[in-house]
Amino acid sequence: MHVHVADHPLVAHKLTYLRDKRTDSPTFRRLAEELVTLLAYEATRDVRTEPFEIETPVARTTGVKLSSPKPLVVPILRAGLGMLEGMVRLLPSAEVGFLGMQRNEETLEAITYANRLPDDLAGRQCYVVDPMLATGGTLAMTIRYLADRGADDITAVTLLATPEGIAHLEHELADLDIPIKIVTGAMDERLDEKGYIVPGLGDAGDRLYGVV
Numbered sequence: 001m002h003v004h005v006a007d008h009p010l011v012a013h014k015l016t017y018l019r020d021k022r023t024d025s026p027t028f029r030r031l032a033e034e035l036v037t038l039l040a041y042e043a044t045r046d047v048r049t050e051p052f053e054i055e056t057p058v059a060r061t062t063g064v065k066l067s068s069p070k071p072l073v074v075p076i077l078r079a080g081l082g083m084l085e086g087m088v089r090l091l092p093s094a095e096v097g098f099l100g101m102q103r104n105e106e107t108l109e110a111i112t113y114a115n116r117l118p119d120d121l122a123g124r125q126c127y128v129v130d131p132m133l134a135t136g137g138t139l140a141m142t143i144r145y146l147a148d149r150g151a152d153d154i155t156a157v158t159l160l161a162t163p164e165g166i167a168h169l170e171h172e173l174a175d176l177d178i179p180i181k182i183v184t185g186a187m188d189e190r191l192d193e194k195g196y197i198v199p200g201l202g203d204a205g206d207r208l209y210g211v212v
Helices: 009-019 025-043 081-090 137-148 163-172 204-209
Strands: 002-005 049-055 060-066 072-077 098-103 110-116 125-129 153-161 180-187
Touching (some): 009 153, 009 180, 025 081, 025 125, 025 153, 025 180, 072 081, 072 137, 081 125, 081 153, 081 204, 125 137, 137 163
Parallel strands (some): 072 098, 125 153, 153 180
Antiparallel strands (some): 049 060
């Protein structure tokens, strides 16, 4: 598994305002979308392409286009929805599937409550989007879920990650023999006793959409 922490002043700038508890929901949504587009640039560095013949106003040449089957973007509901637009802006021809997971606040384990994904993902590159890689339980379950359906290259895009979450992923997914990449805006210090990221930015879903 490869972990890439973005090292860019614009990423750090936007993350600072995302962390600030004074940032309201509309601003938070806009910043998250902008940040995801920056992270998506790195996440899609190895997206599969194939040659494509075109004719410019001057001459014929060979460019590239995304290969088939097209990439699949998978936001984890509900907070992942706030990252979807930033991803599809960079990958407008990608298909989108949805996976609903939530964390049991007592056991910190992830449970699945919704699935809108193709049954067969053979040969597909998948891009999972979820704001927080905290304990790693939700993301580990999601990656295995996709791999079990045939996905052969999986990249997760997160705003923040923790050393504990990365360690959990490495342990839980050690038996998967496919490329797995984590692209994150920052590696935060740690988890607190409740499983929240420190310093973090709070509950991403609540800050995106309000408390429900």
